[in-house]
Amino acid sequence: MNTVDQREFPGDARVLEANRPSSKYIDIPASQALRLDCDQLLGPFRIAYETYGELNAAKSNAILVAHALTGDQYVASVNPVTGKSGWWETMIGPGKPIDTNRFFVICANILGGCMGSTGPASIRPETGKAWGLDFPVITIGDMVDAQVRLIDHLGIDELFSVIGGSMGGMQVLEWASRYKERVFTAVPIAAAAWHSSQNIAFHEVGRQAVMADPDWCKGRYLEQGKEPRNGLAVARMAAHITYLSEEALHRKFGRNLQDRATKTFSFNADFQVESYLRHQGSTFVDRFDANSYLYITRAMDYFDLAAEHGDVLANAFKGTRTRFCVVSFTSDWLYPTRESREIVQALNAVAANVSFVEIESDKGHDAFLLDEPELFATVSGFLNAAAAKRGLSPVTGTR
Protein backbone atom coordinates (compact mmCIF):
# COMPACT_ATOMS: atom_id res chain seq x y z
CA MET A 1 0.00 0.00 0.00
CA ASN A 2 1.45 3.35 -0.96
CA THR A 3 0.56 6.95 -0.15
CA VAL A 4 -1.26 7.55 -3.42
CA ASP A 5 -3.59 4.68 -2.61
CA GLN A 6 -4.29 6.12 0.79
CA ARG A 7 -5.29 9.45 -0.65
CA GLU A 8 -7.36 7.78 -3.31
CA PHE A 9 -9.16 5.56 -0.82
CA PRO A 10 -9.37 7.29 2.51
CA GLY A 11 -9.84 4.93 5.40
CA ASP A 12 -8.02 1.78 6.12
CA ALA A 13 -6.79 -1.49 4.75
CA ARG A 14 -10.39 -2.66 4.45
CA VAL A 15 -11.39 0.04 1.98
CA LEU A 16 -8.23 -0.71 0.06
CA GLU A 17 -8.96 -4.43 -0.06
CA ALA A 18 -12.37 -3.71 -1.54
CA ASN A 19 -10.70 -2.17 -4.57
CA ARG A 20 -7.22 -3.66 -4.64
CA PRO A 21 -7.57 -7.19 -3.30
CA SER A 22 -4.42 -8.94 -2.13
CA SER A 23 -5.87 -12.18 -3.50
CA LYS A 24 -6.22 -13.35 -7.08
CA TYR A 25 -9.02 -11.80 -9.09
CA ILE A 26 -10.61 -11.78 -12.52
CA ASP A 27 -12.19 -8.78 -14.21
CA ILE A 28 -15.20 -9.56 -16.34
CA PRO A 29 -15.53 -6.93 -19.08
CA ALA A 30 -18.68 -4.94 -19.78
CA SER A 31 -19.11 -6.96 -22.97
CA GLN A 32 -19.81 -10.02 -20.77
CA ALA A 33 -22.00 -8.20 -18.28
CA LEU A 34 -24.05 -10.25 -15.84
CA ARG A 35 -27.84 -10.19 -16.18
CA LEU A 36 -28.97 -9.90 -12.57
CA ASP A 37 -32.21 -11.29 -11.15
CA CYS A 38 -33.45 -7.68 -10.82
CA ASP A 39 -33.00 -7.53 -14.61
CA GLN A 40 -30.18 -4.97 -14.52
CA LEU A 41 -26.90 -5.60 -16.28
CA LEU A 42 -23.76 -5.51 -14.17
CA GLY A 43 -20.47 -5.09 -15.97
CA PRO A 44 -17.63 -4.75 -15.82
CA PHE A 45 -17.27 -6.52 -12.52
CA ARG A 46 -14.55 -8.23 -10.52
CA ILE A 47 -14.43 -11.52 -8.64
CA ALA A 48 -11.64 -11.85 -6.08
CA TYR A 49 -10.73 -15.38 -5.10
CA GLU A 50 -8.18 -17.66 -3.52
CA THR A 51 -7.19 -21.20 -4.43
CA TYR A 52 -5.50 -23.97 -2.48
CA GLY A 53 -4.01 -27.21 -3.78
CA GLU A 54 -3.57 -28.04 -7.44
CA LEU A 55 -6.04 -28.55 -10.24
CA ASN A 56 -5.42 -31.96 -11.83
CA ALA A 57 -4.96 -32.43 -15.55
CA ALA A 58 -8.55 -33.62 -16.04
CA LYS A 59 -9.78 -30.61 -14.03
CA SER A 60 -11.98 -32.99 -12.09
CA ASN A 61 -10.83 -32.29 -8.52
CA ALA A 62 -12.09 -28.74 -7.99
CA ILE A 63 -14.13 -27.89 -4.91
CA LEU A 64 -15.83 -24.51 -4.67
CA VAL A 65 -16.28 -23.33 -1.10
CA ALA A 66 -19.06 -20.76 -0.76
CA HIS A 67 -18.69 -18.41 2.17
CA ALA A 68 -21.29 -17.13 4.61
CA LEU A 69 -22.64 -13.61 5.17
CA THR A 70 -19.50 -12.03 6.56
CA GLY A 71 -16.96 -14.52 5.20
CA ASP A 72 -14.42 -13.97 2.45
CA GLN A 73 -12.11 -15.78 0.08
CA TYR A 74 -9.45 -16.32 2.76
CA VAL A 75 -10.90 -19.67 3.74
CA ALA A 76 -7.56 -21.29 4.53
CA SER A 77 -5.04 -18.46 4.49
CA VAL A 78 -4.37 -15.28 6.43
CA ASN A 79 -6.92 -12.52 6.04
CA PRO A 80 -5.02 -9.39 4.95
CA VAL A 81 -7.30 -7.05 6.92
CA THR A 82 -7.49 -8.85 10.26
CA GLY A 83 -4.20 -10.74 10.06
CA LYS A 84 -6.12 -13.77 11.36
CA SER A 85 -5.87 -17.27 9.92
CA GLY A 86 -8.45 -18.55 7.43
CA TRP A 87 -12.02 -18.94 8.63
CA TRP A 88 -12.28 -22.66 7.86
CA GLU A 89 -8.76 -23.91 8.47
CA THR A 90 -10.14 -26.70 10.65
CA MET A 91 -11.86 -28.06 7.53
CA ILE A 92 -9.53 -27.19 4.66
CA GLY A 93 -5.83 -27.89 4.22
CA PRO A 94 -3.37 -30.73 3.71
CA GLY A 95 -4.74 -33.84 5.40
CA LYS A 96 -7.88 -32.00 6.53
CA PRO A 97 -11.43 -33.21 5.66
CA ILE A 98 -11.28 -31.10 2.49
CA ASP A 99 -7.79 -32.27 1.72
CA THR A 100 -5.78 -29.84 -0.40
CA ASN A 101 -3.34 -32.64 -1.21
CA ARG A 102 -6.17 -34.16 -3.16
CA PHE A 103 -8.55 -31.37 -4.10
CA PHE A 104 -8.19 -27.98 -5.73
CA VAL A 105 -10.13 -25.64 -3.46
CA ILE A 106 -11.53 -22.37 -4.77
CA CYS A 107 -13.13 -19.74 -2.59
CA ALA A 108 -14.40 -16.49 -4.09
CA ASN A 109 -15.54 -13.37 -2.34
CA ILE A 110 -19.23 -13.10 -3.18
CA LEU A 111 -20.64 -10.49 -5.50
CA GLY A 112 -21.72 -7.63 -3.21
CA GLY A 113 -18.92 -8.42 -0.77
CA CYS A 114 -16.21 -6.03 0.35
CA MET A 115 -13.00 -8.02 0.02
CA GLY A 116 -12.30 -7.35 -3.63
CA SER A 117 -15.29 -8.67 -5.55
CA THR A 118 -17.51 -5.94 -6.92
CA GLY A 119 -19.87 -4.60 -4.28
CA PRO A 120 -21.19 -1.33 -2.86
CA ALA A 121 -17.73 -0.39 -1.49
CA SER A 122 -16.11 -0.80 -4.93
CA ILE A 123 -15.35 2.22 -7.07
CA ARG A 124 -17.87 2.49 -9.86
CA PRO A 125 -16.00 3.01 -13.13
CA GLU A 126 -18.56 5.49 -14.52
CA THR A 127 -18.38 7.86 -11.55
CA GLY A 128 -15.03 7.20 -9.93
CA LYS A 129 -16.88 6.99 -6.61
CA ALA A 130 -17.99 4.05 -4.49
CA TRP A 131 -21.18 2.38 -5.72
CA GLY A 132 -22.95 2.86 -2.39
CA LEU A 133 -26.70 2.42 -2.73
CA ASP A 134 -26.48 2.72 -6.51
CA PHE A 135 -25.27 -0.86 -6.49
CA PRO A 136 -28.11 -3.07 -7.74
CA VAL A 137 -29.86 -5.33 -5.26
CA ILE A 138 -28.41 -8.77 -5.83
CA THR A 139 -29.57 -12.29 -5.03
CA ILE A 140 -27.98 -15.58 -4.04
CA GLY A 141 -28.56 -16.63 -7.66
CA ASP A 142 -26.59 -13.61 -8.88
CA MET A 143 -23.70 -14.54 -6.58
CA VAL A 144 -23.73 -18.02 -8.09
CA ASP A 145 -23.92 -16.72 -11.66
CA ALA A 146 -20.88 -14.55 -10.92
CA GLN A 147 -19.02 -17.59 -9.55
CA VAL A 148 -19.84 -19.46 -12.74
CA ARG A 149 -17.80 -16.86 -14.66
CA LEU A 150 -14.85 -17.63 -12.42
CA ILE A 151 -15.23 -21.39 -12.86
CA ASP A 152 -15.44 -20.87 -16.64
CA HIS A 153 -12.32 -18.73 -16.48
CA LEU A 154 -10.51 -21.55 -14.66
CA GLY A 155 -11.57 -23.92 -17.44
CA ILE A 156 -13.54 -26.21 -15.14
CA ASP A 157 -16.61 -27.88 -16.62
CA GLU A 158 -17.75 -29.78 -13.58
CA LEU A 159 -16.98 -28.98 -9.96
CA PHE A 160 -16.25 -32.05 -7.91
CA SER A 161 -18.11 -30.36 -5.07
CA VAL A 162 -19.72 -27.14 -3.94
CA ILE A 163 -19.60 -26.83 -0.17
CA GLY A 164 -20.77 -24.11 2.17
CA GLY A 165 -22.42 -23.32 5.47
CA SER A 166 -25.25 -20.89 6.22
CA MET A 167 -25.48 -18.47 3.27
CA GLY A 168 -22.75 -20.59 1.69
CA GLY A 169 -25.24 -23.47 1.88
CA MET A 170 -27.82 -21.35 0.06
CA GLN A 171 -25.30 -20.84 -2.74
CA VAL A 172 -24.66 -24.59 -2.78
CA LEU A 173 -28.38 -25.23 -3.28
CA GLU A 174 -28.61 -22.57 -5.98
CA TRP A 175 -25.59 -24.08 -7.76
CA ALA A 176 -27.14 -27.55 -7.59
CA SER A 177 -30.39 -26.18 -8.94
CA ARG A 178 -29.19 -23.80 -11.69
CA TYR A 179 -26.13 -25.74 -12.84
CA LYS A 180 -27.05 -29.38 -12.24
CA GLU A 181 -24.65 -30.79 -14.79
CA ARG A 182 -21.72 -28.84 -13.34
CA VAL A 183 -21.97 -30.06 -9.76
CA PHE A 184 -20.90 -33.64 -8.98
CA THR A 185 -21.52 -33.33 -5.23
CA ALA A 186 -23.15 -30.67 -3.08
CA VAL A 187 -22.76 -30.16 0.66
CA PRO A 188 -25.13 -27.59 2.14
CA ILE A 189 -24.38 -27.21 5.85
CA ALA A 190 -26.61 -25.44 8.41
CA ALA A 191 -28.64 -23.96 5.58
CA ALA A 192 -32.21 -23.69 4.32
CA ALA A 193 -33.96 -23.49 0.98
CA TRP A 194 -35.62 -20.23 2.01
CA HIS A 195 -35.10 -17.54 4.58
CA SER A 196 -37.66 -17.74 7.37
CA SER A 197 -39.72 -14.82 8.58
CA GLN A 198 -37.75 -14.82 11.83
CA ASN A 199 -34.48 -14.62 9.94
CA ILE A 200 -35.73 -11.76 7.80
CA ALA A 201 -36.81 -10.03 11.00
CA PHE A 202 -33.34 -10.29 12.54
CA HIS A 203 -31.77 -8.97 9.37
CA GLU A 204 -34.16 -6.03 9.31
CA VAL A 205 -33.09 -5.11 12.87
CA GLY A 206 -29.48 -5.09 11.68
CA ARG A 207 -30.18 -3.00 8.63
CA GLN A 208 -32.22 -0.49 10.61
CA ALA A 209 -29.38 -0.17 13.11
CA VAL A 210 -26.97 0.66 10.28
CA MET A 211 -29.31 3.10 8.59
CA ALA A 212 -30.20 4.84 11.86
CA ASP A 213 -26.54 5.73 12.39
CA PRO A 214 -26.08 9.39 11.23
CA ASP A 215 -22.61 8.44 9.96
CA TRP A 216 -24.25 6.14 7.43
CA CYS A 217 -24.94 9.36 5.45
CA LYS A 218 -27.69 7.71 3.38
CA GLY A 219 -25.13 5.20 2.18
CA ARG A 220 -22.53 7.74 0.99
CA TYR A 221 -20.27 7.53 4.06
CA LEU A 222 -17.17 6.51 2.12
CA GLU A 223 -17.17 9.76 0.14
CA GLN A 224 -17.61 11.75 3.33
CA GLY A 225 -14.78 9.97 5.10
CA LYS A 226 -17.17 8.53 7.69
CA GLU A 227 -18.44 5.09 8.69
CA PRO A 228 -21.57 3.98 10.55
CA ARG A 229 -19.45 2.18 13.13
CA ASN A 230 -22.02 2.18 15.91
CA GLY A 231 -24.89 1.07 13.73
CA LEU A 232 -22.94 -1.76 12.11
CA ALA A 233 -21.59 -2.87 15.48
CA VAL A 234 -25.13 -3.11 16.90
CA ALA A 235 -26.22 -5.03 13.81
CA ARG A 236 -23.38 -7.49 14.35
CA MET A 237 -24.11 -7.82 18.07
CA ALA A 238 -27.75 -8.70 17.41
CA ALA A 239 -26.82 -11.12 14.63
CA HIS A 240 -24.09 -12.73 16.69
CA ILE A 241 -26.63 -13.81 19.32
CA THR A 242 -28.51 -15.70 16.62
CA TYR A 243 -25.36 -17.63 15.71
CA LEU A 244 -25.04 -19.05 19.21
CA SER A 245 -27.37 -20.96 21.48
CA GLU A 246 -28.70 -20.12 24.89
CA GLU A 247 -26.79 -23.09 26.25
CA ALA A 248 -23.49 -22.02 24.68
CA LEU A 249 -23.88 -18.46 25.93
CA HIS A 250 -24.68 -19.66 29.41
CA ARG A 251 -21.78 -22.08 29.48
CA LYS A 252 -19.35 -19.46 28.25
CA PHE A 253 -20.47 -16.46 30.28
CA GLY A 254 -23.24 -17.31 32.70
CA ARG A 255 -23.94 -14.15 34.68
CA ASN A 256 -20.25 -13.52 35.25
CA LEU A 257 -19.09 -9.95 35.65
CA GLN A 258 -16.35 -8.52 33.44
CA ASP A 259 -13.14 -7.51 35.29
CA ARG A 260 -15.04 -6.28 38.34
CA ALA A 261 -16.17 -7.67 41.63
CA THR A 262 -19.58 -6.05 41.83
CA LYS A 263 -22.14 -4.36 39.63
CA THR A 264 -21.32 -0.71 38.85
CA PHE A 265 -24.91 0.55 38.76
CA SER A 266 -24.28 2.03 35.33
CA PHE A 267 -24.64 1.04 31.69
CA ASN A 268 -21.04 -0.03 31.39
CA ALA A 269 -20.40 -3.56 30.17
CA ASP A 270 -20.71 -5.11 33.62
CA PHE A 271 -21.43 -8.58 32.33
CA GLN A 272 -18.95 -10.67 30.41
CA VAL A 273 -21.53 -11.37 27.75
CA GLU A 274 -21.95 -7.63 27.13
CA SER A 275 -18.23 -7.12 26.87
CA TYR A 276 -17.99 -10.08 24.49
CA LEU A 277 -20.72 -8.75 22.22
CA ARG A 278 -19.21 -5.24 22.15
CA HIS A 279 -15.91 -6.79 21.17
CA GLN A 280 -17.61 -8.80 18.42
CA GLY A 281 -19.26 -5.62 17.17
CA SER A 282 -16.15 -3.46 17.09
CA THR A 283 -13.86 -6.05 15.49
CA PHE A 284 -16.50 -6.67 12.86
CA VAL A 285 -16.69 -2.98 11.95
CA ASP A 286 -12.94 -2.96 11.39
CA ARG A 287 -13.24 -5.59 8.68
CA PHE A 288 -16.64 -5.15 7.04
CA ASP A 289 -18.42 -2.58 4.91
CA ALA A 290 -21.81 -1.43 6.20
CA ASN A 291 -23.45 -1.23 2.77
CA SER A 292 -22.20 -4.70 1.90
CA TYR A 293 -23.93 -5.87 5.06
CA LEU A 294 -27.20 -4.34 3.84
CA TYR A 295 -26.94 -5.89 0.39
CA ILE A 296 -25.92 -9.35 1.49
CA THR A 297 -28.57 -9.65 4.20
CA ARG A 298 -31.11 -8.56 1.57
CA ALA A 299 -29.92 -11.25 -0.82
CA MET A 300 -30.43 -13.83 1.92
CA ASP A 301 -33.90 -12.51 2.71
CA TYR A 302 -34.90 -12.79 -0.93
CA PHE A 303 -33.67 -16.37 -1.14
CA ASP A 304 -36.52 -18.83 -1.70
CA LEU A 305 -35.59 -21.70 -3.92
CA ALA A 306 -39.13 -23.11 -3.88
CA ALA A 307 -40.65 -19.81 -5.02
CA GLU A 308 -38.25 -19.84 -7.96
CA HIS A 309 -39.74 -23.18 -8.95
CA GLY A 310 -43.49 -22.80 -8.73
CA ASP A 311 -43.52 -23.15 -4.93
CA VAL A 312 -42.45 -26.78 -5.19
CA LEU A 313 -38.94 -27.19 -3.85
CA ALA A 314 -38.54 -30.60 -5.48
CA ASN A 315 -38.83 -28.92 -8.89
CA ALA A 316 -35.56 -27.11 -8.14
CA PHE A 317 -33.78 -30.46 -8.21
CA LYS A 318 -35.72 -32.31 -10.92
CA GLY A 319 -33.37 -34.43 -13.01
CA THR A 320 -30.42 -33.91 -10.70
CA ARG A 321 -27.59 -36.42 -10.73
CA THR A 322 -25.65 -34.59 -8.06
CA ARG A 323 -24.83 -36.47 -4.84
CA PHE A 324 -25.95 -34.44 -1.85
CA CYS A 325 -24.83 -34.42 1.75
CA VAL A 326 -27.08 -32.23 3.89
CA VAL A 327 -25.85 -31.37 7.39
CA SER A 328 -27.60 -29.65 10.30
CA PHE A 329 -26.86 -29.09 13.98
CA THR A 330 -29.20 -29.87 16.87
CA SER A 331 -28.86 -26.48 18.60
CA ASP A 332 -29.01 -24.33 15.45
CA TRP A 333 -32.20 -22.32 15.84
CA LEU A 334 -31.39 -19.92 12.99
CA TYR A 335 -31.39 -22.70 10.37
CA PRO A 336 -32.96 -25.53 12.33
CA THR A 337 -32.81 -29.20 11.37
CA ARG A 338 -36.43 -28.98 10.27
CA GLU A 339 -35.38 -26.75 7.38
CA SER A 340 -32.58 -29.09 6.33
CA ARG A 341 -35.11 -31.91 6.42
CA GLU A 342 -37.29 -29.99 3.96
CA ILE A 343 -34.36 -29.97 1.56
CA VAL A 344 -33.92 -33.71 2.07
CA GLN A 345 -37.62 -34.34 1.47
CA ALA A 346 -37.48 -32.38 -1.78
CA LEU A 347 -34.43 -34.37 -2.87
CA ASN A 348 -36.12 -37.65 -1.97
CA ALA A 349 -39.14 -36.59 -4.00
CA VAL A 350 -36.93 -36.61 -7.10
CA ALA A 351 -35.12 -39.76 -5.90
CA ALA A 352 -31.84 -37.86 -5.68
CA ASN A 353 -28.77 -39.36 -4.08
CA VAL A 354 -28.79 -37.76 -0.67
CA SER A 355 -27.20 -38.24 2.71
CA PHE A 356 -28.49 -36.31 5.68
CA VAL A 357 -26.70 -35.98 8.98
CA GLU A 358 -27.84 -34.06 12.03
CA ILE A 359 -24.92 -33.39 14.32
CA GLU A 360 -25.37 -33.07 18.04
CA SER A 361 -23.82 -29.81 19.22
CA ASP A 362 -24.79 -27.15 21.72
CA LYS A 363 -22.88 -24.45 19.87
CA GLY A 364 -25.76 -23.17 17.75
CA HIS A 365 -25.52 -22.08 14.13
CA ASP A 366 -21.81 -21.26 14.43
CA ALA A 367 -21.07 -24.95 15.03
CA PHE A 368 -20.32 -25.35 11.32
CA LEU A 369 -17.23 -23.14 11.73
CA LEU A 370 -16.01 -24.80 14.91
CA ASP A 371 -14.15 -27.91 15.88
CA GLU A 372 -16.87 -30.53 15.40
CA PRO A 373 -15.29 -33.97 14.87
CA GLU A 374 -18.55 -35.46 13.62
CA LEU A 375 -18.81 -32.77 10.95
CA PHE A 376 -15.26 -33.51 9.83
CA ALA A 377 -15.92 -37.27 9.74
CA THR A 378 -19.09 -36.70 7.72
CA VAL A 379 -17.50 -34.38 5.18
CA SER A 380 -14.37 -36.46 4.67
CA GLY A 381 -16.31 -39.75 4.50
CA PHE A 382 -18.76 -38.33 2.01
CA LEU A 383 -16.09 -36.71 -0.16
CA ASN A 384 -13.85 -39.78 -0.15
CA ALA A 385 -16.68 -42.06 -1.26
CA ALA A 386 -17.70 -39.60 -3.96
CA ALA A 387 -14.09 -39.23 -5.09
CA ALA A 388 -13.91 -42.99 -5.56
CA LYS A 389 -17.07 -42.83 -7.70
CA ARG A 390 -15.59 -39.96 -9.69
CA GLY A 391 -12.40 -41.97 -10.20
CA LEU A 392 -10.15 -39.52 -8.35
CA SER A 393 -7.00 -41.11 -7.04
CA PRO A 394 -6.53 -40.90 -3.28
CA VAL A 395 -3.96 -38.12 -3.39
CA THR A 396 -3.14 -35.87 -6.31
CA GLY A 397 -0.70 -33.02 -6.50
CA THR A 398 2.43 -32.80 -4.44
CA ARG A 399 2.90 -33.11 -0.77
Added chain:
Amino acid sequence: MLAPNSLRQHRVDHLLIAQMVAHGSRVLDVGCGDGALLQLLADTKQVDGRGIEVSRERVNACVARGLSVIQGDADRDLDDYPDGAFDYAILSLTIQATRHPKTVLEHLLRIGRRAIVSFPNFGHWRVRSQLLLTGRMPVNEHLPDAWYVSPNAHLCTIKDFVDLCRVVDARVERAVAFNSWGRQLGTWIPLTAHNMLGEKAVFMLARK
Protein backbone atom coordinates in the same frame (compact mmCIF):
# COMPACT_ATOMS: atom_id res chain seq x y z
CA MET B 1 -17.42 -61.39 -4.74
CA LEU B 2 -16.07 -61.23 -1.26
CA ALA B 3 -13.74 -63.82 0.15
CA PRO B 4 -15.56 -66.67 1.99
CA ASN B 5 -13.99 -65.43 5.19
CA SER B 6 -15.62 -62.03 5.07
CA LEU B 7 -18.92 -63.54 3.96
CA ARG B 8 -19.06 -65.45 7.22
CA GLN B 9 -19.29 -62.15 9.10
CA HIS B 10 -22.55 -61.26 7.38
CA ARG B 11 -26.05 -62.02 8.56
CA VAL B 12 -27.64 -64.92 6.70
CA ASP B 13 -30.63 -62.81 5.67
CA HIS B 14 -28.26 -60.16 4.28
CA LEU B 15 -26.43 -62.77 2.24
CA LEU B 16 -29.71 -64.05 0.87
CA ILE B 17 -30.85 -60.54 -0.01
CA ALA B 18 -27.51 -59.96 -1.74
CA GLN B 19 -28.31 -63.03 -3.88
CA MET B 20 -31.78 -61.75 -4.72
CA VAL B 21 -30.73 -58.24 -5.81
CA ALA B 22 -29.70 -57.68 -9.41
CA HIS B 23 -26.31 -56.25 -10.26
CA GLY B 24 -26.16 -52.44 -10.54
CA SER B 25 -29.74 -51.94 -9.39
CA ARG B 26 -31.15 -49.06 -7.33
CA VAL B 27 -31.80 -50.03 -3.73
CA LEU B 28 -33.40 -48.31 -0.76
CA ASP B 29 -32.65 -49.95 2.59
CA VAL B 30 -35.19 -48.78 5.13
CA GLY B 31 -33.84 -49.13 8.65
CA CYS B 32 -30.33 -49.71 7.38
CA GLY B 33 -28.69 -49.72 10.83
CA ASP B 34 -24.92 -49.56 10.61
CA GLY B 35 -25.06 -49.93 6.83
CA ALA B 36 -23.82 -53.52 6.75
CA LEU B 37 -26.32 -54.62 4.08
CA LEU B 38 -25.78 -51.50 1.94
CA GLN B 39 -22.05 -52.07 2.12
CA LEU B 40 -22.46 -55.74 1.20
CA LEU B 41 -24.69 -54.82 -1.76
CA ALA B 42 -22.26 -52.11 -2.88
CA ASP B 43 -19.31 -54.50 -2.65
CA THR B 44 -20.90 -57.56 -4.25
CA LYS B 45 -23.56 -56.12 -6.57
CA GLN B 46 -22.35 -52.55 -7.22
CA VAL B 47 -25.81 -51.25 -6.41
CA ASP B 48 -26.76 -47.57 -6.25
CA GLY B 49 -27.83 -47.77 -2.62
CA ARG B 50 -29.58 -45.41 -0.22
CA GLY B 51 -30.49 -45.89 3.39
CA ILE B 52 -32.85 -44.53 5.99
CA GLU B 53 -31.98 -44.99 9.64
CA VAL B 54 -33.59 -43.61 12.76
CA SER B 55 -30.50 -43.53 14.98
CA ARG B 56 -28.46 -40.39 14.49
CA GLU B 57 -25.22 -42.04 15.58
CA ARG B 58 -25.65 -44.87 13.07
CA VAL B 59 -26.55 -42.44 10.27
CA ASN B 60 -23.43 -40.41 10.91
CA ALA B 61 -21.30 -43.54 10.99
CA CYS B 62 -22.83 -44.68 7.67
CA VAL B 63 -22.20 -41.34 5.96
CA ALA B 64 -18.66 -41.20 7.35
CA ARG B 65 -18.00 -44.56 5.66
CA GLY B 66 -19.33 -43.21 2.39
CA LEU B 67 -22.87 -44.61 2.28
CA SER B 68 -25.81 -42.44 1.20
CA VAL B 69 -27.98 -42.51 4.28
CA ILE B 70 -30.46 -40.09 5.77
CA GLN B 71 -31.75 -39.76 9.29
CA GLY B 72 -35.42 -40.62 9.23
CA ASP B 73 -37.93 -43.33 9.98
CA ALA B 74 -40.03 -45.74 7.99
CA ASP B 75 -43.34 -44.49 9.36
CA ARG B 76 -42.75 -40.84 8.52
CA ASP B 77 -40.36 -40.50 5.61
CA LEU B 78 -41.38 -43.07 2.97
CA ASP B 79 -44.13 -40.73 1.89
CA ASP B 80 -41.53 -38.43 0.31
CA TYR B 81 -40.33 -40.90 -2.32
CA PRO B 82 -41.88 -41.09 -5.77
CA ASP B 83 -43.43 -44.27 -7.20
CA GLY B 84 -41.00 -46.77 -8.65
CA ALA B 85 -37.92 -44.79 -7.60
CA PHE B 86 -36.00 -47.95 -6.76
CA ASP B 87 -35.62 -51.45 -8.12
CA TYR B 88 -35.75 -52.81 -4.58
CA ALA B 89 -37.07 -51.32 -1.37
CA ILE B 90 -35.69 -53.36 1.50
CA LEU B 91 -36.90 -53.61 5.05
CA SER B 92 -34.59 -55.87 6.94
CA LEU B 93 -35.64 -56.96 10.44
CA THR B 94 -37.43 -53.63 10.84
CA ILE B 95 -41.10 -54.13 9.99
CA GLN B 96 -41.88 -55.38 13.50
CA ALA B 97 -40.60 -52.08 14.93
CA THR B 98 -42.75 -49.80 12.76
CA ARG B 99 -45.93 -48.19 14.03
CA HIS B 100 -47.93 -48.97 10.89
CA PRO B 101 -46.53 -52.10 9.21
CA LYS B 102 -49.30 -52.23 6.62
CA THR B 103 -48.74 -48.63 5.47
CA VAL B 104 -44.98 -49.16 5.45
CA LEU B 105 -45.34 -52.29 3.32
CA GLU B 106 -47.63 -50.47 0.91
CA HIS B 107 -45.05 -47.70 0.59
CA LEU B 108 -42.29 -50.24 -0.06
CA LEU B 109 -44.34 -51.79 -2.85
CA ARG B 110 -45.03 -48.33 -4.29
CA ILE B 111 -41.45 -47.01 -4.09
CA GLY B 112 -39.69 -50.18 -5.21
CA ARG B 113 -40.51 -52.34 -8.17
CA ARG B 114 -39.88 -55.11 -5.67
CA ALA B 115 -39.98 -55.12 -1.90
CA ILE B 116 -37.76 -57.36 0.19
CA VAL B 117 -38.81 -57.82 3.79
CA SER B 118 -37.12 -59.87 6.48
CA PHE B 119 -38.49 -60.33 9.97
CA PRO B 120 -38.16 -62.51 13.06
CA ASN B 121 -40.82 -65.22 13.06
CA PHE B 122 -42.90 -65.10 16.21
CA GLY B 123 -44.34 -68.48 15.27
CA HIS B 124 -41.01 -70.29 15.75
CA TRP B 125 -41.30 -73.30 18.01
CA ARG B 126 -38.96 -71.87 20.64
CA VAL B 127 -40.95 -68.65 20.87
CA ARG B 128 -44.15 -70.65 21.15
CA SER B 129 -42.74 -72.96 23.79
CA GLN B 130 -41.33 -70.07 25.85
CA LEU B 131 -44.72 -68.43 25.90
CA LEU B 132 -46.49 -71.72 26.54
CA LEU B 133 -44.16 -73.00 29.26
CA THR B 134 -43.12 -69.83 31.07
CA GLY B 135 -46.24 -67.78 30.42
CA ARG B 136 -44.06 -64.75 29.69
CA MET B 137 -43.13 -62.81 26.56
CA PRO B 138 -40.25 -64.66 24.89
CA VAL B 139 -36.76 -63.23 25.20
CA ASN B 140 -34.02 -64.77 23.06
CA GLU B 141 -31.12 -63.96 20.78
CA HIS B 142 -33.42 -62.47 18.13
CA LEU B 143 -35.88 -60.86 20.54
CA PRO B 144 -33.38 -59.72 23.15
CA ASP B 145 -35.34 -57.04 24.99
CA ALA B 146 -37.95 -57.23 27.71
CA TRP B 147 -41.41 -56.30 26.39
CA TYR B 148 -41.36 -52.90 28.09
CA VAL B 149 -38.16 -51.70 26.38
CA SER B 150 -38.41 -53.64 23.14
CA PRO B 151 -38.65 -51.52 19.98
CA ASN B 152 -40.80 -54.31 18.51
CA ALA B 153 -44.35 -53.04 18.38
CA HIS B 154 -45.87 -55.44 15.84
CA LEU B 155 -44.46 -58.93 16.02
CA CYS B 156 -45.89 -61.42 13.57
CA THR B 157 -45.56 -64.99 12.40
CA ILE B 158 -44.76 -66.12 8.88
CA LYS B 159 -48.43 -67.01 8.38
CA ASP B 160 -49.47 -63.56 9.62
CA PHE B 161 -47.12 -61.97 7.13
CA VAL B 162 -48.49 -64.07 4.28
CA ASP B 163 -51.94 -62.79 5.27
CA LEU B 164 -50.70 -59.18 5.17
CA CYS B 165 -49.26 -59.74 1.70
CA ARG B 166 -52.74 -60.80 0.59
CA VAL B 167 -54.31 -57.73 2.24
CA VAL B 168 -51.96 -55.30 0.46
CA ASP B 169 -52.25 -57.16 -2.85
CA ALA B 170 -48.63 -58.20 -3.00
CA ARG B 171 -47.42 -61.16 -5.01
CA VAL B 172 -44.91 -63.32 -3.14
CA GLU B 173 -42.10 -63.98 -5.61
CA ARG B 174 -39.87 -65.75 -3.16
CA ALA B 175 -40.08 -66.70 0.50
CA VAL B 176 -37.27 -68.23 2.49
CA ALA B 177 -37.13 -69.18 6.15
CA PHE B 178 -33.96 -69.79 8.15
CA ASN B 179 -33.78 -72.22 11.02
CA SER B 180 -31.92 -71.57 14.28
CA TRP B 181 -28.63 -72.60 12.67
CA GLY B 182 -28.98 -70.10 9.86
CA ARG B 183 -29.85 -72.78 7.29
CA GLN B 184 -32.52 -72.25 4.70
CA LEU B 185 -35.53 -74.51 5.07
CA GLY B 186 -36.39 -76.55 2.00
CA THR B 187 -39.04 -74.99 -0.19
CA TRP B 188 -40.83 -78.32 -0.37
CA ILE B 189 -41.92 -78.30 3.26
CA PRO B 190 -45.38 -76.86 3.95
CA LEU B 191 -46.07 -73.33 5.21
CA THR B 192 -47.11 -74.61 8.63
CA ALA B 193 -43.70 -76.22 9.05
CA HIS B 194 -41.94 -73.06 7.94
CA ASN B 195 -43.95 -71.18 10.48
CA MET B 196 -42.84 -73.62 13.18
CA LEU B 197 -39.17 -74.10 12.22
CA GLY B 198 -38.21 -70.75 10.70
CA GLU B 199 -36.55 -68.32 13.07
CA LYS B 200 -36.27 -65.56 10.48
CA ALA B 201 -37.94 -65.17 7.12
CA VAL B 202 -37.13 -63.21 3.97
CA PHE B 203 -39.85 -62.38 1.44
CA MET B 204 -39.47 -60.85 -1.97
CA LEU B 205 -42.69 -59.19 -3.05
CA ALA B 206 -44.03 -57.34 -6.06
CA ARG B 207 -47.21 -55.46 -6.77
CA LYS B 208 -49.88 -57.61 -8.39
